Every structure is written in structure tokens, then in C-alpha cells.
Amino acid sequence: MSDLESRVSFETHPGDLETAPAPLDVRASRGVSLFWRTFFFLSVLLLGCIMAWLQTFRALEYEPRALQSAQQLASLVNLSRAALVHSDSIARVSLIKTLADEEGLRIAPREPSDNYLLYDRDSLSRNVSARLRAQLGPDTVVAREVNGKAGLWIGFSIDEDPYWLLTDPSRIGPVAGTTWLIWLGTAALLSLAGAAAIAGLINHPLKKLSFAAGRVRDGDFESSQLNEAVATSEIREVNIGFNRMAQRLSKIEQDRTLMLAGISHDLRTPLSRLRLETEMSVADEQAREHMAADIEQVNAIIDKFLDYARPDNLTPDRVHLNQTVDAAAFALGADPSTHVTISIPPNTWVLGDAVELQRVFANLLENAQRYGRDPVTGTVKIDIAAKEKDDSVLIKLRDHGPGVSPEILGQLTQPFFRGDASRSAATGTGLGLSIVERALIRMGGRFVLANSSTGGLSAHIKMRKAPPLGKTTAKGKEPAQAGRVPAASSTTARASIESS
Numbered sequence: 001m002s003d004l005e006s007r008v009s010f011e012t013h014p015g016d017l018e019t020a021p022a023p024l025d026v027r028a029s030r031g032v033s034l035f036w037r038t039f040f041f042l043s044v045l046l047l048g049c050i051m052a053w054l055q056t057f058r059a060l061e062y063e064p065r066a067l068q069s070a071q072q073l074a075s076l077v078n079l080s081r082a083a084l085v086h087s088d089s090i091a092r093v094s095l096i097k098t099l100a101d102e103e104g105l106r107i108a109p110r111e112p113s114d115n116y117l118l119y120d121r122d123s124l125s126r127n128v129s130a131r132l133r134a135q136l137g138p139d140t141v142v143a144r145e146v147n148g149k150a151g152l153w154i155g156f157s158i159d160e161d162p163y164w165l166l167t168d169p170s171r172i173g174p175v176a177g178t179t180w181l182i183w184l185g186t187a188a189l190l191s192l193a194g195a196a197a198i199a200g201l202i203n204h205p206l207k208k209l210s211f212a213a214g215r216v217r218d219g220d221f222e223s224s225q226l227n228e229a230v231a232t233s234e235i236r237e238v239n240i241g242f243n244r245m246a247q248r249l250s251k252i253e254q255d256r257t258l259m260l261a262g263i264s265h266d267l268r269t270p271l272s273r274l275r276l277e278t279e280m281s282v283a284d285e286q287a288r289e290h291m292a293a294d295i296e297q298v299n300a301i302i303d304k305f306l307d308y309a310r311p312d313n314l315t316p317d318r319v320h321l322n323q324t325v326d327a328a329a330f331a332l333g334a335d336p337s338t339h340v341t342i343s344i345p346p347n348t349w350v351l352g353d354a355v356e357l358q359r360v361f362a363n364l365l366e367n368a369q370r371y372g373r374d375p376v377t378g379t380v381k382i383d384i385a386a387k388e389k390d391d392s393v394l395i396k397l398r399d400h401g402p403g404v405s406p407e408i409l410g411q412l413t414q415p416f417f418r419g420d421a422s423r424s425a426a427t428g429t430g431l432g433l434s435i436v437e438r439a440l441i442r443m444g445g446r447f448v449l450a451n452s453s454t455g456g457l458s459a460h461i462k463m464r465k466a467p468p469l470g471k472t473t474a475k476g477k478e479p480a481q482a483g484r485v486p487a488a489s490s491t492t493a494r495a496s497i498e499s500s
Contacts, residue, residue: 042194046192046194070132108164109161110164116145118142119142132154144169205232205235208227213242216249268302275292275295278292316351318469321348337380338379343386351464363432383397398456403457413447440463447462
């Protein structure tokens with residue numbers, strides 16, 4: 001067995017990871033959009049106004065309608081009574097027939113045995129009945145049915161002889177219910193259509209602004225330009241201000257990237273000369289080794305700057321996740337105090353860049369090795385697991401160290417932020433996790449840090465699952481198969497290395 005084989009062991013199953021759902025495995029709750037909130041409130045307001053208008057209209061209509069109906073019915077009764085009183089017997093029969101044929105009025109004797117139902121079904125009918133009794137006398141009877149025959153029956157007297165006058169009840173009936181429903185439905189539909197148009201008009205520029213802000217957040221400054229010629233002056237000013245802000249941020253980003261790349265590039269030449277001078281001029285072997293280690297550390301910091309300044313344009317390829325993670329774990333070296341346990345389903349492929357993805361896992365492993373040491377045993381235990389879900393691959397890398405304070409957890413991915421600068425091992429630049437986040441965003445993935453429920457820090461990664469060979473991606477292009485990444489093994493590895 002070789003020296004390397006004696007320091008690298010293999011395991012088929014990692015230790016159990018926490019069973020709680022990963023942050024990227026839980027769908028984010030989504031609230032109601034601004035459009036629907038605006039539409040809902042406008043609809044409630046307009047429908048409330050319609051109902052208030054409807055009730056006001058009906059209340060204002062009932063009193064005039066009751067007065068007018070009572071006057072018309074009283075006039076019919078008085079005219080019929082006068083005509084019957086002043087006509088002889090022969091003319092009276094002809095008059096009754098004419099009233100029935102021409103006016104729809106029927107006059108019949110009122111018998112004591114008649115059964116009738118009073119005309120008091122609603123407030124309008126009761127109001128009309130009361131007004132008729134006030135005008136025609138207290139003995140006036142207003143009924144809606146007599147002896148089983150429906151209609152508007154008015155009981156009056158001629159020379160103390162009681163009579164019934166039957167007329168059409170529609171003379172005083174309110175507007176039909178179907179008419180009210182048609183009016184209300186039409187008004188409601190027009191109001192809802194107007195509310196939708198107003199809500200859309202209000203929220204359309206906000207939706208564009210939200211989309212542009214998302215593009216700026218992802219570093220795509222070119223696709224975040226807003227229309228500066230809109231008709232609304234307030235929206236135009238907002239769009240102009242946003243465009244200027246995006247342009248300035250783009251220039252700042254370009255200047256920073258150029259500055260970091262330039263400084264890192266210019267430092268490599270003097271570092272190479274220093275390394276050569278050290279090897280040739282320093283006679284003390286121990287001093288030479290310390291100087292070489294310092295130069296290597298500076299060189300590693302330069303590599304961090306170059307990684308952080310890397311451009312964002314990247315074409316996704318098919319990447320074999322198993323080989324990439326094994327290669328990153330193998331690069332740790334050999335240290336009995338560091339144990340890496342990997343559990344990834346065989347032949348797991350993701351969309352990304354092989355070199356970038358290996359750099360991601362190398363940074364995460366270096367961070368876990370540096371800060372995830374168990375304070376009791378002094379060992380570093382790192383678990384890496386992955387699973388496929390829908391069109392994504394969820395990856396989790398966790399250590400079993402002391403974890404991170406919740407107050408600074410959200411700041412760990414900020415450039416140059418060092419969560420534990422007081423430690424002697426904190427010799428980095430504070431760019432490792434920032435590089436990880438930027439690289440994953442460039443590859444279309446997501447990155448979240450969280451404290452594990454059983455101790456330690458967990459890094460959750462969500463990447464797009466690569467489609468099978470021969471199938472196209474969402475953009476219609478078949479991804480090229482990425483080159484193989486040198487791997488230490490084809491199975492789970494435990495690697496060890498001392499922290500520098």
C-alpha cells in the first residue's frame with residue numbers, strides 16, 4: 001500500500017445529516033402581488049360605492065313612487081265612483097264594461113263573505129295602503145288577493161254600498177328584481193374592469209422596476225435599462241435615476257474588477273523573483289522554508305483576488321458532480337485530524353463549469369477545515385451529501401464545529417468579511433464564501449449558509465440538474481460535456497491536511 005493510500009480511507013455511508021429541511025429545499029412563501037392587492041382594494045371600494053348608491057337610490061325612489069301610486073289609485077277610485085254615481089242603470093252597465101275593456105279596471109260588488117289578503121307585503125305596499133286610506137277614508141281596504149284571485153283590489157263604498165275595484169298591481173309595483181340585478185351586474189363588471197385597468201396601469205412600471213432591480217442584483221447591468229420616455233413624469237424621473245444608478249454601479253464593478261485583476265497580476269512577478277532569491281540566497285534552511293511559506297500564502301491571497309475578479313460570463317456545461325467533489329476533497333491533502341465523508345448518488349450531473357465548481361468546493365472545504373474544528377476532540381469532520389429533486393440538485397456541506405453567531409451569519413458572504421478574525425487560524429482574505437456565492441450565481445445556482453441543528457455550519461447549494469445527453473436545455477442548446485476533473489477516487493473519500 002502506497003503512502004497516499006495509507007492516508008486516504010474510503011467510506012460508503014456518511015454520518016447522518018440533520019433531518020430538518022434544507023433552506024433551499026423549502027419553497028419560499030409568496031405573498032399576494034401588488035397588482036392583486038391594488039385590484040382587491042379598488043374592487044372593494046367600488047363595490048361598496050355601488051351598494052351604497054343602490055340602497056340610496058331605492059330609498060329615495062320608494063317615497064315618491066308611493067305618493068304617485070296612491071294619488072293615481074285614489075283618482076281611479078274617485079273617477080269610477082263619480083261615474084257610477086251619476087250614471088243611470090243602463091249607462092252604468094256600459095260604463096263598467098268600457099272600464100274593463102279600455103282601462104283594465106273591474107268593478108264588482110263587495111260581499112261580507114269575501115276572503116281577502118291585505119296588500120302589505122313590503123314597505124312600499126304598506127305605504128301606498130296607508131296613503132289610500134288617508135285620501136279615501138278609513139273604511140278603504142287595499143288587498144292583494146280576493147277569493148283566491150290575485151290582483152290589486154281596492155274596497156270603497158258608493159252610497160253605503162261596498163264595491164271592489166280590481167286593477168293591475170304593476171301600477172304601483174317597484175322595479176322588477178331582474179332589472180335591479182342587471183343594473184347591479186353591469187355596474188359591478190364595469191367597476192371590476194376599471195379596477196383591473198387602474199391596477200395594471202399603476203403596477204406595470206413597478207413590475208418593470210422590480211425586474212430591472214433583480215437584474216442589477218445579479219450583476220446584469222446591460223439588461224436593466226428602463227424607458228426614459230414614459231408619459232408619467234414621476235415614473236420617468238424614477239427610471240432616469242435608476243438607469244444612472246445602474247450605470248454607475250456597472251462602472252464601479254468594472255473598475256473594481258480591473259483594479260483587483262491588475263494588482264494581482266502585477267504582484268506575481270516580484271513574488272516569483274522573491275521566491276527565486278529566497279531559494280538561492282538564504283542559507284538557513286528553516287528560515288528559507290518560513291519565507292517560502294509566507295510567499296505561498298501571499299500567492300494564495302492573490303489567487304483569491306483573481307477568483308473574485310473573475311468575469312461573470314459563463315456557458316453552462318455538463319459537470320460530473322461526483323468527480324468534482326472527489327477532486328476537491330483529494331486536494332486537501334492528508335491529515336489524520338480532518339475527515340471528509342461524501343454521499344452523492346452515482347452519476348449525478350449538474351449544469352455549470354467544472355473548474356468553477358471545483359473551486360467552490362475547495363473554498364468550502366478550506367473554510368470548514370479552518371473554522372469547523374471540534375473544540376473537544378480537535379478533529380475536523382466534514383459531511384457532503386446531495387440529492388436530486390425535480391430539475392435541481394440539492395447539495396449540503398456541513399462541519400461539526402462551533403458554528404457561527406446568528407448575528408453575523410448573513411454577513412459571511414460579504415466580500416472581505418471575516419467572521420472570526422481574532423483566531424490565529426484566520427489568515428484568509430474574507431473572500432472565500434463571496435467567491436463561492438458569485439461562482440454559483442454565475443452557474444445559475446443558489447447558495448445559503450445556516451447553522452446546523454445538531455451543531456456546526458451547513459452550506460446549502462442548489463444547482464440545475466443536467467439533462468440527459470441528447471436533450472436540449474431550457475435555452476434550446478445541448479450543453480457540451482465538460483472535461484473530466486482529476487479525482488482522488490470514484491467513491492467516498494476521507495482526506496486530511498494541517499491548517500496553515
